[in-house]
Amino acid sequence: MSDKDPKLPSFDAFTVTEGKDDKSYFTKIGASFEHKDQQGHTIDLKALPIDNRIVLRTPRERLEENRKDDKPRRQRSDRDR
Template identity: 50%
Template sequence: MLREKTNQNLPLNAPDYLAWHVTQKGDKAYWNKVGAAWKHKDERGYTLQLETCPIDGRIVLRLPLEDAPDAANDAGRS
């Protein structure tokens, strides 16, 4: 079954957002995927599932990119 809302090519169990741990070193930002988030059925919250728990930097939720390679460091994000 396909999702009808935002990305029609994603399966229903695909996350609504990907969670990225972002650290800044000088002018360069390093993005590492650390988990994902799914919207609750009542649309009043999200479940965040982390594969790891960073102790520094920040966690950013972004919409998944269609047909994007699963890279450890995503240079296309800032």
């Protein structure tokens, strides 16, 4: 079993539209959830892309949370006590 919360999506699903000046615009259309046995995913879509392209990305909240956990913590000095 993974240490992830099974209710949280493993990935967010987006359709990508190419705009002017080589900019890409992401529109969230669903999410992907890992199976309990970790042998696959279920993709829950709320919309379908018109260009048949779906991009899966790790949810931003989880990335930001992981970054906070990875930051080295400053050790307390005698001055801080």
